Amino acid sequence: MEKIKVCDYPEGLHILAKEMDLPFPADDVKDRENYLLGIIGFVAGL
Amino acid sequence: MLENADELRAKRLKAFNDAISLKENPGKTPHVSFFVTWKILDYGCKLSEALMDYELMKKVVKTFQEKYNFDGFVEYGNRNQCRVSEHMGSSLYKVDDEKEALNYIDMAVCNDDELAEYAKDPMKFTWEKIMTRKYPYWKDGVSVDFMNRLNREVLDFGKFNGEIMGDMAKDYGVPNLWEFRGGMTTLGIEYVFQTLRGIKGFSIDMRRNKQLLHDVIQAYEECNLYPIHEQMKAAPAGHSKTAVFDGDLTMLAHTVMNAKQFDEFYWPYLKKQLDIIESHDWTIRIFTEGFGEICWDHMNEYKPGTVCLHVEHDDVLDLRKKCSGVVVMGGMPNQLLGTGTKEECIAKAKYLLDEVGSRGGFLLSQNMLGSYRNDAKAENLKAVCDYVNAYERV
Numbered sequence: 001m002e003k004i005k006v007c008d009y010p011e012g013l014h015i016l017a018k019e020m021d022l023p024f025p026a027d028d029v030k031d032r033e034n035y036l037l038g039i040i041g042f043v044a045g046l
Numbered sequence: 047m048l049e050n051a052d053e054l055r056a057k058r059l060k061a062f063n064d065a066i067s068l069k070e071n072p073g074k075t076p077h078v079s080f081f082v083t084w085k086i087l088d089y090g091c092k093l094s095e096a097l098m099d100y101e102l103m104k105k106v107v108k109t110f111q112e113k114y115n116f117d118g119f120v121e122y123g124n125r126n127q128c129r130v131s132e133h134m135g136s137s138l139y140k141v142d143d144e145k146e147a148l149n150y151i152d153m154a155v156c157n158d159d160e161l162a163e164y165a166k167d168p169m170k171f172t173w174e175k176i177m178t179r180k181y182p183y184w185k186d187g188v189s190v191d192f193m194n195r196l197n198r199e200v201l202d203f204g205k206f207n208g209e210i211m212g213d214m215a216k217d218y219g220v221p222n223l224w225e226f227r228g229g230m231t232t233l234g235i236e237y238v239f240q241t242l243r244g245i246k247g248f249s250i251d252m253r254r255n256k257q258l259l260h261d262v263i264q265a266y267e268e269c270n271l272y273p274i275h276e277q278m279k280a281a282p283a284g285h286s287k288t289a290v291f292d293g294d295l296t297m298l299a300h301t302v303m304n305a306k307q308f309d310e311f312y313w314p315y316l317k318k319q320l321d322i323i324e325s326h327d328w329t330i331r332i333f334t335e336g337f338g339e340i341c342w343d344h345m346n347e348y349k350p351g352t353v354c355l356h357v358e359h360d361d362v363l364d365l366r367k368k369c370s371g372v373v374v375m376g377g378m379p380n381q382l383l384g385t386g387t388k389e390e391c392i393a394k395a396k397y398l399l400d401e402v403g404s405r406g407g408f409l410l411s412q413n414m415l416g417s418y419r420n421d422a423k424a425e426n427l428k429a430v431c432d433y434v435n436a437y438e439r440v
Contacts, residue, residue, distance in 0.1 A: 006188055009174050
């Protein structure tokens with residue numbers, strides 16, 4: 001399983017947005033990153 | 047499942063709308079459940095079982111409704127997102143099945159010397175510091191598969207929310223309490239108080255770091271709240287046709303403020319959101335924890351029915367008399383439901399319906415989140431629900 005460096009921002013965001021299974025096409029970088037920011041914002045806010 | 051669920055939902059919505067329009071002597075006063083984990087205990091399973099199993103949680107909520115027959119719900123088993131936080135290795139939620147208790151571990155995630163850093167870039171601070179401090183599994187070296195599972199957990203939680211709300215409306219005739227316009231919101235001041243700084247740090251900031259505190263609130267709101275405000279502004283005006291309220295907030299930070307501090311740190315930020323609500327003819331429910339009179343005069347300046355205050359320790363009749371334009375919610379003390387007799391509970395319900403409900407603009411609910419076993423005796427709650435449902439005004 002590929003291990004990734006996530007904890008630096010925005011580098012971690014770029015990597016996760018590229019690698020994760022997200023409900024946007026691979027080349028739709030902006031939407032993928034915004035979606036991921038929403039997920040992390042939700043989790044951080046718990 | 048009820049055969050007349052649609053008809054019942056329409057009837058309930060009418061009762062809610064009568065309350066929001068402050069109609070005097072309404073035919074029915076709506077009764078809203080503010081029970082959370084108490085529902086699980088009443089169902090008879092362990093907290094840990096229901097909190098980790100959405101199908102079981104649906105059964106808990108539906109069984110609760112079949113037994114007590116409320117008109118609306120503040121909570122459908124979705125307050126505590128234990129599965130998401132557990133996936134991240136967090137101990138934010140401490141579930142003790144033996145003591146039948148769920149405790150949320152408060153954690154201030156921004157140190158005294160980090161306020162400026164947060165204000166400079168809230169997203170970077172959230173990503174690098176808050177996530178790291180809250181979640182042991184958020185670290186370099188995490189796998190893509192692990193992150194994909196986190197995404198699925200969040201989506202599963204959203205799916206559960208959608209399904210339980212749909213089922214309760216369709217099968218039980220219970221209207222949703224909210225149709226959020228633009229999205230759910232948390233005020234910057236509450237985020238700083240509850241998440242970033244905690245009671246001690248926040249109290250110090252109000253005295254020693256005034257400008258920095260404003261900067262942090264402003265930074266949070268620009269990043270998280272203003273985009274939602276923009277969507278709210280663009281949304282069509284007019285009260286929801288399917289839900290009771292158009293927005294929701296919980297106020298807690300006011301409990302450590304005096305009037306001057308409230309006017310300086312709280313009101314200007316809250317006002318921005320309420321102005322949007324009022325300009326769209328929407329209604330917002332605001333739960334004021336502790337005592338909330340500090341905000342009553344401000345709330346009463348809005349168009350009648352714009353604000354519904356769900357109160358914890360304040361007297362509902364006092365609020366009804368002092369704020370003619372505010373919808374009042376609450377009134378039934380959990381302490382009485384938990385320790386009183388059936389007769390005492392019914393007498394309290396009668397008093398609330400006669401004295402407050404008849405004046406209009408009143409939603410009967412409990413004064414606190416029903417969390418623990420002692421927050422109600424089942425026979426008391428059943429007696430109150432039956433009494434309220436049979437109560438009619440002529």
